Amino acid sequence: APSAPSALHPLAELSGQRVQLANKVAAAKFGTTQPIDDPVREQQILDGVAAKAPGLGLDPAAAVEFFRDQIEANKVVQRGLYDYWTANPEQAPTHRPDLPTEIRPVIDRINEGLLTELAATSAVRARPSCGVRLVLAIRAVDRELNFYELHRRALRRSLDSACEGH
Numbered sequence: 204a205p206s207a208p209s210a211l212h213p214l215a216e217l218s219g220q221r222v223q224l225a226n227k228v229a230a231a232k233f234g235t236t237q238p239i240d241d242p243v244r245e246q247q248i249l250d251g252v253a254a255k256a257p258g259l260g261l262d263p264a265a266a267v268e269f270f271r272d273q274i275e276a277n278k279v280v281q282r283g284l285y286d287y288w289t290a291n292p293e294q295a296p297t298h299r300p301d302l303p304t305e306i307r308p309v310i311d312r313i314n315e316g317l318l319t320e321l322a323a324t325s326a327v328r329a330r331p332s333c334g335v336r337l338v339l340a341i342r343a344v345d346r347e348l349n350f351y352e353l354h355r356r357a358l359r360r361s362l363d364s365a366c367e368g369h
């Protein structure tokens with residue numbers, strides 16, 4: 204069946220929202236002793252993804268790889284903002300959101316949405332045209348969310364393994 208040019212847009216959109224949320228994650232951790240990397244939380248996410256993948260018709264290893272990229276992209280933003288806020292302390296956030304109650308539940312919902320979209324786009328992501336479609340979807344999301352440099356790079360990183368065989 205033919206697929207719309209924007210078939211990968213919802214997946215890229217959710218990735219963009221996840222990348223954008225990294226601003227709040229960084230604001231929650233900056234100036235505290237909580238490290239950017241939380242391997243326990245990452246493993247919980249990846250274990251959940253591996254457990255849910257087969258029921259959605261997804262290969263668990265491929266789904267885990269996709270989410271590893273999502274997590275790495277989030278940390279790209281966090282590290283970038285840390286560097287920027289350290290060099291420009293007057294730009295550092297003045298409000299510290301609460302990670303477990305305000306932010307991680309939102310990330311959990313986005314993760315659910317991403318899994319649903321991975322399943323919905325399995326056929327499109329297996330096509331030779333996936334790479335081109337993905338680039339176009341990423342560009343659209345960059346524009347919608349007003350991404351620039353850091354977040355643009357992170358969004359691309361987050362979708363590195365979105366196309367089957369990439």
Ligand SMILES: C=C(O[C@@H]1C=C(C(=O)O)C=C[C@H]1O)C(=O)O
Nearest residue numbers: 228239240241244245273274277
């Ligand atoms: C987003 C966070 O920071 C990092 C990135 C994660 C993610 O992208 O899901 C998970 C754990 C941390 O390594 C977090 O701590 O919740």
